[in-house]
Amino acid sequence: TERVFSGVQPTGNLHLGNYLGAIKRFVELQQRFECLYCVVDLHAITVWQDPAELKRSIREVAAAFLAAGVDGEKHIVFNQSQVSAHAELAWVLNCVARLGWLNRMTQFKEKAGKDRENASVGLYAYPNLMAADILAYRATHVPVGEDQKQHLELARDIAQKFNNDFSASIAELGLDEKFFPQPEPLIAGPATRVMSLRDGAKKMSKSDASDASRINLTDDADQIAAKIRRAKTDPLPLPESIEGLKERPEADNLVGIYAALADSDPAAVLAEHGGAQFSQFKQALVDLTVARLSPITAEMKRLVADPGHIDATLASGAERAEAIAKPTMDAVKDIVGFVRRS
Numbered sequence: 001t002e003r004v005f006s007g008v009q010p011t012g013n014l015h016l017g018n019y020l021g022a023i024k025r026f027v028e029l030q031q032r033f034e035c036l037y038c039v040v041d042l043h044a045i046t047v048w049q050d051p052a053e054l055k056r057s058i059r060e061v062a063a064a065f066l067a068a069g070v071d072g073e074k075h076i077v078f079n080q081s082q083v084s085a086h087a088e089l090a091w092v093l094n095c096v097a098r099l100g101w102l103n104r105m106t107q108f109k110e111k112a113g114k115d116r117e118n119a120s121v122g123l124y125a126y127p128n129l130m131a132a133d134i135l136a137y138r139a140t141h142v143p144v145g146e147d148q149k150q151h152l153e154l155a156r157d158i159a160q161k162f163n164n165d166f167s168a169s170i171a172e173l174g175l176d177e178k179f180f181p182q183p184e185p186l187i188a189g190p191a192t193r194v195m196s197l198r199d200g201a202k203k204m205s206k207s208d209a210s211d212a213s214r215i216n217l218t219d220d221a222d223q224i225a226a227k228i229r230r231a232k233t234d235p236l237p238l239p240e241s242i243e244g245l246k247e248r249p250e251a252d253n254l255v256g257i258y259a260a261l262a263d264s265d266p267a268a269v270l271a272e273h274g275g276a277q278f279s280q281f282k283q284a285l286v287d288l289t290v291a292r293l294s295p296i297t298a299e300m301k302r303l304v305a306d307p308g309h310i311d312a313t314l315a316s317g318a319e320r321a322e323a324i325a326k327p328t329m330d331a332v333k334d335i336v337g338f339v340r341r342s
């Protein structure tokens with residue numbers, strides 16, 4: 001069966017990049033697939049999180065999923081720590097993945113920074129936990145932004161090495177030789193890498209010190225307008241065709257954002273706005289962004305104000321997620337050779 005899995009970290013400041021690169025696509029995929037959308041709280045604690053703030057953030061990410069249009073009843077919305085298979089399978093995969101593979105992960109290098117000796121062991125093993133998230137459900141499709149591509153390639157390598165290392169045991173148990181399917185990344189559309197509004201060479205990020213660099217899903221219409229008006233641009237008018245966006249990262253970024261919000265593509269956006277001055281295009285972008293985000297922001301606020309509904313959605317999601325992950329985990333234990341109580 002085809003199944004979608006994806007995760008978002010509850011580390012504060014959900015932004016337009018998270019929405020366009022991931023959450024908006026989660027909503028679209030519900031038509032075609034059985035979907036699991038996970039608030040990855042175990043991943044969040046790989047760097048220090050204030051406990052009260054973490055709890056608030058978990059609910060806020062769940063609220064963003066629901067407010068954007070994820071159906072928590074037809075599909076599964078849950079937080080990672082409520083399903084023990086994630087941590088359990090991650091341990092087994094820690095023993096499958098090689099140090100050399102993890103040493104190549106660019107996100108670890110970025111996040112650990114100069115003081116690598118002081119990074120948590122969890123931050124280093126982070127991609128193995130991400131592989132466990134996906135493989136616990138034997139998910140076939142994983143919608144993410146461009147920045148997660150390397151982690152997904154690692155998940156594919158880990159799945160393949162597990163299948164190879166344990167091929168005899170898998171055969172003996174009469175299981176499919178491709179016990180873990182190869183998860184396919186879904187990285188597509190005009191906003192797989194939304195850039196900072198202050199610097200077209202940096203990606204929009206939760207951790208950027210400048211709040212003006214990103215549009216938060218909690219920003220109001222005035223904040224959105226101010227940030228877009230102040231967004232960095234070059235002095236030329238918008239080009240007439242997409243070739244003209246080359247070497248113009250800021251223009252490329254704003255056109256991509258517009259296209260994603262309008263469910264369109266950059267060529268169509270330029271057919272309409274090519275030749276316009278940025279002052280004019282930015283006003284159109286403000287109007288579109290506010291029109292698309294403000295209903296989501298309002299619904300998030302409403303949901304977070306009474307966490308009962310969110311917590312119930314997460315609890316029901318966790319129960320249903322566990323029902324899928326448990327048989328996989330039991331099979332993994334048999335494959336590896338652990339003695340199990342029945």
Ligand code: TYM
Nearest residue numbers: 006007008009017018021022040130144145192193194204
């Ligand atoms: P996280 O929490 O950093 O980001 C959540 C999602 O948002 C995407 N994203 C972006 N997309 C476009 N432009 C941007 N500037 C931008 N910034 C972030 C991310 O690519 C991601 O899809 N490791 C993951 C969470 C995770 C996961 C998983 C994802 C844990 N387990 C299993 C898929 C499958 C992360 O840190 O995402």
